[in-house]
Amino acid sequence: MDSATGYLTTTVDSVVNWARSNSLMPMPMGLACCAIEMMAFGGPKYDVGRFGSEAMRFSPRQADLMIVAGWCSYKMAHAIRRVWDQMADPKWCIAMGACASSGGMHRCYGVVQGIDNFLPVDVYIPGCPPRPEAVIHALMDIQEKIRNEYSIAKDYTSGPQQSTVAPINPGILTSDGRTTAGGV
Amino acid sequence: MSELLKFHFTPADKARPEEENLHAQVSTDVTDVIKALQEQFPGAVTDVSVYAGEHTVFVARENLLQVCTALKETLGFTYLVDLAGVDRFQEDAPRYEVYYCFVNLKAGKRLRIKVRVEEDDAVVPSITGLFKAADWNERECFDMLGIRFKGHPDLRRMYMPEDFEYYPQRKEFPLLGIPGSLPLPPRTPEGELTLDPFAAARSGSPVKSYQEPAANDEK
Ligand code: SF4
Numbered sequence: 001m002d003s004a005t006g007y008l009t010t011t012v013d014s015v016v017n018w019a020r021s022n023s024l025m026p027m028p029m030g031l032a033c034c035a036i037e038m039m040a041f042g043g044p045k046y047d048v049g050r051f052g053s054e055a056m057r058f059s060p061r062q063a064d065l066m067i068v069a070g071w072c073s074y075k076m077a078h079a080i081r082r083v084w085d086q087m088a089d090p091k092w093c094i095a096m097g098a099c100a101s102s103g104g105m106h107r108c109y110g111v112v113q114g115i116d117n118f119l120p121v122d123v124y125i126p127g128c129p130p131r132p133e134a135v136i137h138a139l140m141d142i143q144e145k146i147r148n149e150y151s152i153a154k155d156y157t158s159g160p161q162q163s164t165v166a167p168i169n170p171g172i173l174t175s176d177g178r179t180t181a182g183g184v
Numbered sequence: 185m186s187e188l189l190k191f192h193f194t195p196a197d198k199a200r201p202e203e204e205n206l207h208a209q210v211s212t213d214v215t216d217v218i219k220a221l222q223e224q225f226p227g228a229v230t231d232v233s234v235y236a237g238e239h240t241v242f243v244a245r246e247n248l249l250q251v252c253t254a255l256k257e258t259l260g261f262t263y264l265v266d267l268a269g270v271d272r273f274q275e276d277a278p279r280y281e282v283y284y285c286f287v288n289l290k291a292g293k294r295l296r297i298k299v300r301v302e303e304d305d306a307v308v309p310s311i312t313g314l315f316k317a318a319d320w321n322e323r324e325c326f327d328m329l330g331i332r333f334k335g336h337p338d339l340r341r342m343y344m345p346e347d348f349e350y351y352p353q354r355k356e357f358p359l360l361g362i363p364g365s366l367p368l369p370p371r372t373p374e375g376e377l378t379l380d381p382f383a384a385a386r387s388g389s390p391v392k393s394y395q396e397p398a399a400n401d402e403k
Contacts, residue, residue, distance in 0.1 A: 082369075085373045107360065108360065113382060117381070
C-alpha cells in the first residue's frame, strides 16, 4: 500500500473509532416519562453494557452522548444547551421519544417543539415512550455513524470548507481479494 | 337543590337515609358549617350551590380572610387541600374565580369556598398567613391567570420565566404561545438567542460543533 492511501491515519482512525464507538458514555438528560425507559435501557434486563454504554455520566465533562429523554420546556432548554456546550468534542445527541423529537402531544406554549431547534440531533427515536430496544437501536446507529467518521484527519474535523487536504479515501478489500483504488 | 344527580351507582349512604340523592356522601354535607358562617358573618356568604351532594360556598372578597380564620380556628378546617383559579372568559361575569378546598380532619368533612373577582380588579387577599400551603398555589394562580394575591410574601412566577409578560392560562392566550415571547437558547455557544419557536423548520437544525464558526481566539 503506498503512502497516498494514508495507511497510518486510516489504521489509527479505525482503532480510535472502534474505541469511541464501543465506550460511549451517555449523559442521561432525563426530563419526563421517557427517562423511565432510559433507566430500563441502562438496567440489567436490556443491559446496554453489552454495547459499552452502561457508564452514565452525570457530569457533562465526562460524557460524549446526550440522550434527551422527555419533553423539554423553554425554561429547561437553556440549561440543556449549557450542558451540551460543556460536553467535550466529539459528542453526539439522541432525541428520545416523540416529545424530544417534535414536541409530541405537548403542542403548547411551554414545550419546545423539537429539541433540534437548539441542539444538533444525530438520531431521533419515535415512540411514546420508545421501548428500550429502540434506544439500543439508536445507540447502534450512533456507533455506526462513529465508525464512518474521520477523527485523526484533523483537517477534516475542523470543517470541510476550511480543509486544505481532502478527506482520506481508504482502499476497500473486495470479496474477490482485490483492493479498490483508494487515494486522495 | 335543583341539579341532583339521578343515577344511582354508588351504595346508598346509610348515615343519611332521608337524603334524596343516593350519590351524596356524609363528608360533603356541611350545612351546619354554612349555617355557622352565615350567623357569624352576615352578608359574607353570597351564595351556596349544591351539586351531587357537594356544597360550594361563595364568599365575598372582603370577608375571605375572616371566613378562613373562623374555618381554621373555630370550625376545625385546618387542612388546605387545594387552591387554584378559574377563567370564565365570556361565560359569565365576574370573569375570574379562585377556589379553596378545605378538610376538617377530625370530623371528616370537606368544604369548598369560591371567591369571584372582576377582570379589571383581579386582586384576592392572600391566605398564606393562615395556611402556609397556600404559598405555591397562589403563586401558580398568579403565574397562570394573573390574579394578584394581596399580602403574599413572595408573589413571583411559579413555572414561566420571570421576564415572561403574559398569563398563559387566560383563555385568550393562543395555545402555541406568542412567538418571540419565550426565546430558545443560542444555536452556537457564541450565538444570539433564537426567537423563532420553529427555527429548525425554517432555517435547519443547529450544526455540529466542529462546523460552528470559529471562536474569536481561534481565528
Ligand atoms: S414521548 Fe411520551 S413517554 Fe416520552 S416524554 Fe413524551 S409523553 Fe412521555
